Amino acid sequence: MSTETCNDAALTIGTHTLKSRLIVGTGKYANYALMGESLERSGADCITVAIRRERLIDADGNNLLDFIDTDRYTLLPNTAGCFNADDAVRVARLGREILLGLENPGADWVKLEVLSDTKTLLPDPVATIEATERLVADGFQVLCYSSDDPVIARRLKEAGATSVMPAGSPIGSGQGVLNPNNIRICLEYLKDGDPDYPVIVDAGVGSASDVSIAMELGVDGVLLNTGIAHAADPLRMADAMRLGTESGRLSYLAGRIPKKLYATASSPDEGLITAKPR
Numbered sequence: 001m002s003t004e005t006c007n008d009a010a011l012t013i014g015t016h017t018l019k020s021r022l023i024v025g026t027g028k029y030a031n032y033a034l035m036g037e038s039l040e041r042s043g044a045d046c047i048t049v050a051i052r053r054e055r056l057i058d059a060d061g062n063n064l065l066d067f068i069d070t071d072r073y074t075l076l077p078n079t080a081g082c083f084n085a086d087d088a089v090r091v092a093r094l095g096r097e098i099l100l101g102l103e104n105p106g107a108d109w110v111k112l113e114v115l116s117d118t119k120t121l122l123p124d125p126v127a128t129i130e131a132t133e134r135l136v137a138d139g140f141q142v143l144c145y146s147s148d149d150p151v152i153a154r155r156l157k158e159a160g161a162t163s164v165m166p167a168g169s170p171i172g173s174g175q176g177v178l179n180p181n182n183i184r185i186c187l188e189y190l191k192d193g194d195p196d197y198p199v200i201v202d203a204g205v206g207s208a209s210d211v212s213i214a215m216e217l218g219v220d221g222v223l224l225n226t227g228i229a230h231a232a233d234p235l236r237m238a239d240a241m242r243l244g245t246e247s248g249r250l251s252y253l254a255g256r257i258p259k260k261l262y263a264t265a266s267s268p269d270e271g272l273i274t275a276k277p278r
Contacts (some may be wrong), residue, residue, distance in 0.1 A: 025225025174206025214250025
């Protein structure tokens with residue numbers, strides 16, 4: 001889908017401009033070849049890599065980077081697996097050095113995750129705010145994984161986050177957007193006086209309809225990984241997630257009809273055929 005087709009602008013996040021509003025991850029695939037083809041089918045031009053968790057070399061000796069065209073994709077390093085601000089800052093800096101070596105434009109940004117525990121993988125709000133402030137001071141454009149708490153979302157923006165990324169539901173759960181009203185309030189708080197501020201739903205989507213629902217709320221994009229990587233057919237799911245993102249965005253731009261309690265006839269009442277009076 002071209003930007004001309006939907007009369008829509010490209011997605012701008014800080015100094016980065018993306019053609020696709022779908023950002024996908026590289027983890028959890030059965031093999032790197034499947035990952036590479038799934039990334040291509042998704043239509044994404046930005047992919048995120050877990051610097052701490054990702055093994056660049058697999059058991060068969062294959063290098064992850066051999067299956068990613070770093071000239072085609074903007075890489076978004078992430079700090080998945082970090083449970084305190086110190087570790088998150090350290091991993092973000094490591095990611096920057098790796099991408100500088102690859103001469104990839106994603107070296108100056110980071111997807112920040114500071115998790116509270118291994119069971120829920122929910123973000124630690126206090127540590128996330130601390131890490132955001134430190135990384136912003138260090139020159140990073142910070143994309144913050146957050147809960148769907150609107151107050152925390154606003155605090156992260158105030159801390160300097162380039163984008164706040166509220167979770168639709170817990171990471172990898174596939175539950176979709178559990179609390180659309182909270183996402184709506186996050187959008188209201190974050191875009192108040194700043195309508196172009198990018199808000200991206202991150203985590204929890206499991207199907208194309210989940211992605212469409214998120215996009216119809218008015219978010220600027222969706223980031224996902226497990227929904228494609230653990231699908232029964234990742235290639236088909238990559239196609240579906242791409243189309244779900246596009247259809248949800250188009251639907252949001254088109255503007256849905258208001259919901260009503262009672263029916264409204266689709267055809268006009270004027271000119272109805274009636275029986276002649278006897």
